Amino acid sequence: MSTVPPSPEERPALHRALGLTDDELARIVEVLGRQPNELELALYGVMWSEHCSYKSSRRHLRRLPTAGDRVLVGPGENAGVIDAGDGIAVAIRIESHNHPSAIEPHQGAATGVGGILRDVFTMGARPLAVMDALFFGPPDDARQRWLVEGVVSGISSYGNSVGVPTVGGELTFDPCYAGNPLVNVLCLGALPVERLVLGRASGRGNLAVLLGSATGRDGIGGVSVLASAGFSGDAGDAKRPSVQVGDPFEEKRLIEACLALLDAGLVVGIQDLGGAGLACATSETAARGGVGMDVDVSSVPRREPGMVPWEVMTSESQERMLAIVTPEAWPAVEAVCRRWEVRASVVGTVSDGGEGEGRLRVRDAGAVVGEVPAASLALDAPVYDRPMRAPADLESLRADDPTTTEAPGDCGSELCSLLLDPSWVYRQYDHQLFLNTVVGPGGDAALLRLAGPGLPPSERGVAVTTDSAPRWCAVDPRLGVALVLAEAISNLACVGASPAAVVNCLNFGNPEHPEVMWQLSETVDGLADACRAFDLPVIGGNVSLYNETTGADISPTPVLGVLGLVERLRHRPPPPATSAGSTVVLLGARRAAGALGSVPGHPLAGSRWAVECRGRRHGTLPSLDLEAHARLTRLVASLVAEAVGETVGGTVAGAVGEAVGGGHGLLDGVHDVSGGGLAVALAEMAVAGGVGVEVRGIEGHAELFTELPSRVLVTTGRPGELLARAHAAGVPAEVLGTAGGDRLVVSGPASTLVDLSMAELSEAMAGSLAKRLEAA
């Protein structure tokens, strides 16, 4: 690898090689009042990359609502933070690591976990849970299996070793991800409210201390060359040197050392080094604090000899943090770091803001080798208003509706083809550390005790879910993302939680394609409207663009992480499972509102059945009644919350419970109806409970497979009481049948639609994924 970029005079196209346009270069010249030298150009190259600057998406993201009573920190910091009560704050962040995972899946995914953890402990929070939303092409070819295996092993080896449980996630297979898989990682942490810190520098003369790993040449240009361009042909292999390598043991010690420093009040500000490395950490902390910073690259511990200043400044070597400390605190900082065997080096000092314009001055053994306004790197990147255009064939695509597609001869075998057991993935993740995981992977949402080392005692619970539905968003990005948010809220309700905040990871194709910008803009509007309707703030997010392969963009893939709270968590919630003798009740409408004439009662557009069983990807999505959805999810959340928080006859949180089992509340089982519709929800509940179900009066395959929103399947021993509760809450409710026996039987008006033995269902589900992945 060449280590010295030629000066701009020698090679005018250097800025382009660094990912900057001619206009952007002109703007840099304007900011500096002169030509930048190669170091300065490298700094702008990484900081003005799409990945760091959000230059294509920023003007759209402003439309998202971000305020809320519980919000302590909103977007723009390393993680969003809400006040969860009892003196505990919860920090949450989601981020993509798509491009690195596409070319080196194990390290790409591993360092995705490492990066998101640093974003959370930077805020003073101990990382308590990770979730992963993963998207691949169909695992029927060897490359996809290599990607799945690599990504899962990367998350497993890093997350398990660093000591943060992976408590849930999502797994989606679709041909649009074959050349560009998506790896989105969410991390949730918690902290005593008073430990909250922000990533800003202050105090002239304070020291900038680099903590953690030595700096090497790994990951140079990760944000610009790699993350802010699409893939074409075999170019991915050539980009492999831009992928970083993770060291979870280093990260583990870094977490403990940083939390110890924060607990002791030894740091003024702290920031992780992720994308764009030291360039980003120094300029962002300085810009946020309105100060300048002097950095000497010769003080930065190196992993290899011969590195030049621009490489040191832009390296994305992992497991590093930048702490701002007073000179008086430095000996104590050194002592903490020594205990945890974490390297700590003073690499710079905070300098005056001077007329509101702090300078980032880069030195090499004292000599100034570059100097730029810090804020110009961090805040003054160009904001683009890229052209947008709805797809020309939008109307005809929406008219091409699969709802009237011929009924299957055998609903049962098509149901079996839709069953997927993700346990092959999550068995490889430690999902139990910290003894908080009440509902782990495989549930509708993860439900955790809100507890951890150093937190004040609390009986509260925190729930979190990641949701997405690219098959909906591809048809209608605006309505699709609203439906995704609705599903996330349903998932939280199923574990008894009320939603409190949203984070989002917006994965899209090439922003230079007007249709992609239209998808992005529609998505932001759809999300903004839905968040306002549910009174939810967006407290953080990440945008990943250029997810394309040889010009073909992925389906728009907004992934939402939604955080929910449970007031009192004393018992396990009713499981998504059947129990013998229970009555099966559908909460929510049996058919679409206003269904007559051209409005189908059981729309199939965007459903897994239409897409996966029929290859029909278009049509018109079912509409979402925000009011009805709020009524339904409030009812479900309160029914479940009553069960998990019940005081009588149970154990008290913090004390020891010896008996597992429900028996609390009105519900025996509860499960959200989503992908695959009623058919999949019934089958999943039957397999989980080991008890069959008999359901009568289903109108046909469309009712079985429709993904009409706002529906939750519950089982109860007291149906009369439940129907009365639903009626009082203004929620439609209907008895569908009873649980019992060892078959799943669904009968229609004239004939039997599904009749499968538990053995057939279990066979279809258990190991379905393992069989596909481990096929030779």
Next chain:
Amino acid sequence: MSARIGVVVFPGTNCEHDTVLAFERVGAAASLVWHTDERLDGFDALVLPGGFAHGDYLRPGAIARFSPVMGAVARFAAGGGPVLGICNGFQVLTEAGLLPGALVKNRGLRFVCAPARVRVDSDRSVLTARIEPGTELQIPVNHYSGSYVCDARTLAELRDAGRVVLRYVENPNGSVDDIAGITSPEGNVVGLMPHPERASDALVGSADGLPLLRAMVAAAAAVRAA
């Protein structure tokens, strides 16, 4: 006064807080011991919890056996003190020679985190004392290198002396003879791959680990009384 349990922490240990919490749930006073400490005065029992002691890029526990605390652990064990190694702690105890055999990579070469049914096979250890042999417990496993191996002579010794304390009902990792946990000849040093601390509250799925933790605390209390 409650029994005092020292929980040994290496820099990459990650189950130390869970282990402390679980032992507090059964009435012990548990506190952390840093791996560079060379004195273990005042403890009635020691626990080496799960995690990745020094990153475990080499064989798990291969570096931990050289940590300064291990000399004191060995002396404590030689004096008859109860010592429990859970998961990574079991790996460290075998590397340190305090228990025979070794833990190698799982059959199938994948990490496995899942509930496991185990059967108590012998009550001749500080972890299983007074628990009826044959009792089945549901206790999670969480490891990549949890497959127990040893030579034929050692296996015969372990079997004949009732030193196999726990066996898997369904073997999750390929361990020889379904071994999930073993003990020293005197029964005071025990290693097991399943995590009893993760089965200490029904709220998170199982409380089946409590009898094991209580047995350990009783052994510690007996040391204290002696």
